[in-house]
Structures are given as structure tokens and as C-alpha cells.
Amino acid sequence: MAVLARRIHSDDWAPSGVEALEANAMLVAKSDDNRSVIAGPGAGKTELLAQRAAFLLQTGSAPSPQRILAISYKRDAATNLAARVRQRCHRTHAARFDSMTFDAFAKGLVDRFGQVLPERWRPRPDYEIMWTNYDLFSEFLRRQVGSPPASIGTRAEIQAIGVNAFERRHLVGRPLSVEGWVRPTPAQWAAGRFWQSALHEGPKTRLSFPMIGRLAELLLRLNPIAREALRLTYSHIFMDEFQDTTQVQYDLVKTIFLGSNATITAVGDNKQQIMRWAMAMDDPFAAFDTDFAATRTPLFNNYRSSPELVRIQHILAQALDPGSVQPVSKAKPTIDGDSCAIWDFATPQIEAARLAAFVAAEMKARGLSPREFVLLIRQRADRYAAVLEPAFKAAGLALRNEASMIGAVALQDLLPDEASRLMIGLLRLATNPRAGRYWSECQEALSALRGIGPDDEAAQERFARALDDFTIDLAKRHPTPPADRAAVVALVREIVAFIGPDRLLATHPAYAQGGWLGKVLQAAVLHLTTSAASAPDWAAALDTYEGVHAVPLMTIHKSKGLEYHTVIFVGLDDDAWSRSFIEDQVEATAGFFVAFTRAKQRVLFTYCAQRGARVTIDSFYQLLLGCGVKILTIR
């Protein structure tokens, strides 16, 4: 795809990489007002943001030196969007597109400006990230916090605070007040004690990301110069997966950009709201439309799924939102037979063997790669992988549990990690004679890390020579994959020295916290050691590292935003679902909907009575049966 650096007139602008945008998507891409786009799965919401970035940058509607800020909920969504913009725009344009997670955005603000917070709220500079959970808050409320002063309340009142509500409602429920809580209720007193102990007691300050979000909001509220700097930097703001926005995140955006000249585009799908447990707001779109006078613009197409799957999706969607409109499928059906079925098995072993045989046969018949299939599970991936992996191996296929831990890092987090990707990119470039794609990726990413501007042609050329020298030398000295862990450690050290650990730390602040870079590199060493162990050559070792030839097994949460030819949902039963179903039926149904809508052509559900009944989640079965989906007994 040829991408141009010269400016295009807005009347002449056309989307690139896709044939066309539907009329409303085109309106939003070119709009100059705040917009909220609520559209179903596969409607091209992320694609729309990438196209809008291209429009704004290519036509000069986001004038240099101003930038576009895209904030996503998850790291892989942020990486995915940045990659789409790089594909569609010239690098001088893409360099003005900042894509990051909310957490990274808020943390960057606290790292830069946190020391000017009033003393009560000021973290110590080398603060650590605190990972909170039910047990931590329960221990705090039930044991550590003790009794409040008599003027505030009693110990019994503290003991009566619900653990689940403590964080959401009291600790980070509202914007912080400079003086703290003046006449606190017992719950506010406990929240105040939690804050003060996290900030000022113990060897280091320890903050959770929601707490960091609240501090970021406070410091921008108190510091008009910092707020103005952000307003001048960013002319346009994008928010993807907006349905998952928390009150903390929303308040931060509001404090910075409400009343500014920045134009905000928020896209998402209420029916895919699966982060309510992580404090997502009830209806962030309604708040956004009101506060920012945003124009709501729906989309009507589905570019991902076949017409038959879209028909079923629509019935599921109505269970979540009776007013939802049936989208128009723009994807061609490519399979014969049922697009969706429920397969009943007598035992998990028979299930594993039949699924492996099915995937092997489908790959052969349709020329599909293993990564066009996914096995989704609700939770406890290890338990399923223990039975499924050997069966897939027996069928000549690799199945990989991408939720498994490699040292301190989950495999599904290691693979998209910047340091790991750069390392694999450099190895591919050094060891593959046809590595054109890796050359441009490495050149682009590494020169950006070195602060070489895309327009500085002389410096770009000098760096290109350094990159060639390094990779030619690397290939000479390592013609075959390393034989043992010591050799991998030496190799990774060499590559990281070329990338520059200080540059990584300076560009990605999250690496500095809690020794994250060290953990990622240790995981990369472990994973490369096992990937290289039985590989005949470099290509095979790197393919194994990236899982190119393996069918992925992952949780529904991890599958969000992704798409596959065939989705196999293993274990549609009470054992996997009843807890989440009883806790929050809407969120459980949204999770079910997310899993279903990842498929382009086919969805299979499996059931095995040995694992659990299907009584609590009967409504899922009734929904599917109501769509005409059949239950088949497979022997």
C-alpha cells in the first residue's frame, strides 16, 4: 500500500486498506465535532479510528505539531490501533499518533507532574504498583485499619463495609478533595487511612492503577499549566472500547479536555461490556453525550461474520439490548453445513480427540492455518489444556495455552510486548534471507526509540547501516539457534544492548515499575530456550516462540477485539459459568456474546456432563436453541 506524505484535500481523501467505509463511518472519519459511535461486533469501530487518524493527519485537519491521542483499555488494543495507523499513513504522519492505555497515560502524568501534588497526596518518586484484590481489601478492613475515632464511628461500622464496594465506592469512587475528607463517614475514614498508608507509610509508596488515575485527575485539576500543555499538545482524542471506561478514567478525560478545543471520538459496544467487575461505568456513552454534547452515530454493517452468524448474533444481542438493530453482513459465507452447533461428548478425552481430528481435517480441506482457529474457555485454562494438548499432539497439531505463565509473565502478555517483539524482529531480520517486512519494522521502531526523527534522512541512513552491520554480524556468529539456556542468556543480552535498555525504560515508563523489564526479559529467555530446544533451524525456533503453527487456547477476556475463522467454545456448562452468571448475569451474557462474535464463519460449543450441569446457564441454551442451533451427540 503506497502511503503519501503530501497533504490531501479533504474532498479528495479516500480510505486506504479497505474498499469503502459505510456512509456513517465516513461521516465520523471526517467529522469536526465530538462523536459517540455505538456499533456491534465487527462493525469496523477500530478500523474507523484508524481511518479517521489517516484523514486527520493526511488532510492537515490535525495540524502539525499537534498530535492525536488514542486511549484504549488494554495494551494489545493500543498496539493494534497504532499498527493499523502505521499501515495507513506515511511515517511522518504516524509519528504524530500516540496510542496508549489509560493506565499508561495516567501513570505518565503522575510520573511527570506528581511531585507538585499537595503533600497529603504526593507519592514518593520511586513508587511501586500495587495489585489489589478482594483479600487485600478484606484484610485491610477486617484487621489492619482498626477502630476509627469515636467522633467518626465504631469498629462495627468499619467491619460492616462491603469489601467489594470499598474500592469502587469509597477509595476511588469520587475525585479526590485537596483537604481529604473533612467530616468523614466511617467508610471514608477507612478509605483515607488506606490512601495515607499507601502513600506515606512503609518503605515505598504503593499505588494501584485506579489510585494513580485519581491522583492524575487531582494534579491536572490543581495545575492549569499542565492541563493547558495537554490541551495544546492534542487536537483530537480517540477512545476505543469506550463501554469499559471506568469513572476514574472518565473523570480524568473530563478534567483535561472538557471545555477545550480538542475533538473527541468515542467508539464501543455496550453489549460487549465485560469489565463491570473492573469498575466500568454503567453507561459511559450517555454521560459522554451529555457532558461533551456528542453526536451519536450508529454503524450498520458487520464486516467480520457470515450472514448466518450475524443472524444468530442479532438474537443474542437482543437479549442484551432489545432495541438493537440487525446489522448487514458484508462477509461471504465460505463453509457448507451448520454455522453453529452444540456438540455433546461423553468424556473430556473423547471431546479432545474429536476436536483435534475436526481441526486437522478442516485445516486440510480448506487450507486454513492453525491460527485461524481458537479454543476459548471461560477460566482455568490449565485444566482444559492438560486434556486437550496431548489429543492435538496425537492428531499432529500443536495446541498452545496462551494463558500459561512463563516465569512471572503470561505468554499472552509476552508475545505483544515491545521488548520481546523487537528481539524476535531482530532475530528474524538476521536469520531470514527474505526479511523485508522485519527490516522496515526494526528500522522504524528502533530509530524511534533512538529519537531519530522520521524526516532526518541522514541520521536514518546512518542508523540503517548500523542495523545492517549488527544483524549481519549476529547471523555470522549465531548460524543456528542457541543450544542451552546460557547461550540464550548471552544472545538476549547482546540484542538488548543493541536496542538499549535505557531507551526502552525512557520510552515505556511501565518497564521501570516493579522490575517489569527484567521480568519480561527473563520470560523471553525462558521461552526462547524452550522454543529453540528441539528446533532444527532459526525459522522453526522463532515460529515456535511466536506460536505460528499452534492453535491458540485462551480465555474469553483475552479474545476481545480478535477474530478467527472458527471459534470453538469448550465447556458451555455450569462448572465454568455459574459463579459469574450468579454474580452478574448481564456481564456473563456479554462475555458469551463476545466469545460468539469473534467468529467469521463458524462457532462450536462443547458440553460434557462430567464437567458440570447446564441448569444455571439454561438461558444460554434456550437462546441458542431459539436461533435454530442444534445439539448433536458426538461419539
Ligand SMILES: Nc1ncnc2c1ncn2[C@@H]1O[C@H](COP(=O)(O)OP(=O)(O)OP(=O)(O)O)[C@@H](O)[C@H]1O
Ligand atoms: N470498511 C471496511 N471494509 C472492509 N473490511 C472492514 C471494514 N472495516 C473493518 N473491516 C474488517 O472487519 C473486521 C472487524 O473490524 P474491527 O476490528 O475494526 O471491528 P470492531 O467493530 O472494532 O469489532 P469488535 O467490537 O467486534 O472487536 C476486521 O477484519 C477489519 O479489517
